Amino acid sequence: MDLPVQSQSGVQSDAAEAFANQLGAWTHRKGPRYAQLAEAIVDLVAQGLLDEGTRLPTERALAQQIGVSRGTVVAAYADLADRGLVVRRQGSGTSVAAGRRTPVGRHLRNDGFTRQVSGPAVAIDLSLAAPVYDDVVARLQANTADVMAAGAAPHGYTPLGLPALRHAIAGRLSAQGVPTTAAQVLVTPGAQGALQLITAAYLRAGDRVIVDTPTYPGALELFSRAGAQVDGIPRDHAGPRPGHFERALADGEAALAMFVPTCHNPTGTTMSERRRHELLAAIRDHEVLMVEDLTMADLSFSGEAPPHMVALAPDRIIAIGSFSKVLWGGLRVGWIRADPATILRLGRLRTAQDMGSGLLDQAAVLAALPQLDEIIVGRRRLAQEREAVLRAALTEQLPEWEIGRCDGGYGLWIKLPQANAAQVVNAALQHGVAIAGGGVGSLDDQHLDHVRVCFTLAPEILVEAASRLRAAWQQVCADDGTTTILAAV
Template identity: 35%
Template sequence: MVVGERRINGHLLARLVEVGADERPYYHALGRAISGLVLDGRIPTHTRLPAERDLAAALGVSRNTVTAAYTWLREHGYLDSRQGAGSWTALPRVGSGRAAFVPDTERIDLGVAAPPAIGGLEEAARAAVERLPAHVGGQGYTLYGLPELRHLIARRFTERGLPTTPDQIMVTNGAQQSISLLMELLVEPGDGVLVESPTYPHALDTARHLDARLRITGVGPEGWNMECVVDGFRQWRPRVAYLVPDFHNPTAALMAERDRATVVAEARRAGTTLIVDESVTELAIDGAEPPPPMAVHDTDGRVFTIGSTAKLLWGGLRIGWIRGTPPMLDRLMVLRQRFDLASPIVEQLTVAELLSDVPGVRAERSRDLRRQRDALATALRDRLPDWRFVTPGGGLVLWAKLPQPVASRLAEAASRHGVRVAPGPIFGAEGTLEHFVRLAYTMRPEVLADAVRRLAHAHADVAARPTSAPAPGELYV
């Protein structure tokens, strides 16, 4: 990224910082507030900050106060400056570890958001095998997916308010393959790709592999700051944007319908193609249904919607899909042939059996997740009351804010206590998010309670040592 390429004006920065008028010294509180925005990924690194006089006017303070705040940021490594070039955000130290998807069977694994198989899967698999003879006379390659499965997926989109026909669906080997195929088709080296921070780490890896320029817009537990999102589209005009609007991974935020309409409208103005990840859209817990898919606002075929059975049914069923226009699906199919030709027949038949009763599957999954989420939240409030979180209304994970930026150190200490967590930097594009950990609630309530007990001991170990910048290390999802 070119230094200082993105700018944030004084009025927007003034609205983002949260500093009480009575906090003293004010410059110190202002500096810490801005550094917190950088650490949490809400202001990307390399963002040019407003001139001192502009921020002072927006905040209603003296220029000397802002000068002192910028000096504090510079001394602590959160600001770089050049004579005549201005000042832009930075990080004191960036960890070098990368996320590795390695489920841990020797520890209580809160790092992988993968629930056990839904009830009835074995019966569905047996029914699929019974239907197999109708298919074995052919070649076994269903290039776009089994017609009956494509019909069921299209029907579900229609039920959710997005009219869809089977020829708009291509079955894939999971959401990750869908993301990779779409980015491979749409992104050239050097293209801008707008991503949320935090976000799904394997989407970041795919964009990096394609030598894309990552453009960051922040997401907090309360959701998206749409002024920043709009600003990102208008400043950068990214080629592609990857977004998770439904029970966002990892914050569990849910994007409002009016904001979805705004995103699609801004993408249209910027010439941006949207990849919308709906991997957990069916996992509402408290009865609050997500709005209709973002693609309901699409008028020119620029929104691709991806889904997966991994979270709703079972991770062992590697079946996903892409919804798009038939001509674009044709292009994706040609590209896909570099990797594989089709998804397995038996798995598709099994998924078709289960998706014939989506309401029943959702009810079972929601009931289990509610018990597990509530057990985790209760244990956290009891044993770690200084951790802050918004109780998720859906999805599989809880995004907890720590009182100190020690997430990577906490993950190391937790591992020694027999529990595995996902530290925030895994989900950030720039080594930020050390204030956060992601905790999956996909285990039995008594196991989750034991995991939090161990986490409390690990947190006490970390708190007993002097705080410092996070050290680089191996990171886990």
């Protein structure tokens, strides 16, 4: 049976859609619109996201996708050509000039954090899933005397972490059903630091890594920078689909698999206990090493969750976590839980990277541990209340947006009626609201019809954000010439 052949215009439209997702939020820059677009493309080249020779979308297709006139794209491409950044050839289109790719990693996908570096401040930032500074954080204090009392070496270099904090983390994990000693804990600068260390230890260029998709964007960035081949498996309501995982493992040796079973980032769902056992069976059969990210696990709205996977297969799983989500992102304290030999190996490796995590941050976290359970209950209650506020406001303002189930964490995973998340993110920024496009945590241009909207700010701000997002959505629909159903408010 002959398969239908996609039209040339359809191919061009798909390419333009993928390119628009790469552009992300680009209209916040200074200058006329064509200059803003040109600089956004320059950034993609500088970040290594566009290889030399990469063909850019046609002017007409890109203009339609990002909601500007064809003349704007023509002017942007002409500006880039004048600067020698692109080559324009009759009949061949526009492509990135040779020698323009930089060694920076190809997947700088975490929009919220990259905007912190290169973008302007926004009135309402709902792109980052982290608690804001409050009275809890204000009470966190530590000094060098606290550091020494916690067991720091006299010279201050403590690559494995403060002994007292390692004991405390081991105690908390043991209480959660994961028997752990201090010798099985290494303190890191956040969960990202933990994952960076594991990546350096276990991955080489060309190695395969299996993740579910979408997943934590920071993981994709690290794996890609290591030169790994990242393969994604789809999710359903219960978690990563085990049949797809089994087939991915059967396709060839995998160096690593990584999952976020409890309060998944970015969807907010929690993997069922049955699904955990199904995935573990495949992990044992294929003898693959898995990383379990427990960063959000304390933020389950019910206060309960199935057993940690590391408790069920400690010989095959390295667990990582962080205090940043329950205390504050400014405290860069995370941890790795593994067997003692692995901890020593990672400890030796990290001496060549950063010599250890900041001791004052560690001491501040240690001082907070006696009240941590109380703090977690408060964070969980506040998150659940604000999730309800944002869900209700978005349901009222944008009834056609499909809001997914949220079992915990700080963000809503939302499916749009059509695949134009990049346009929605751009329009939202123009209305003073930062949100994240679904493509930032996905592979192969998946989830271009999703956005994540976080709910860490005050209720009245969330209500205002929903109103602004309604206006942004109306703008996108008007630019697309589509009809949408909006509530009468």
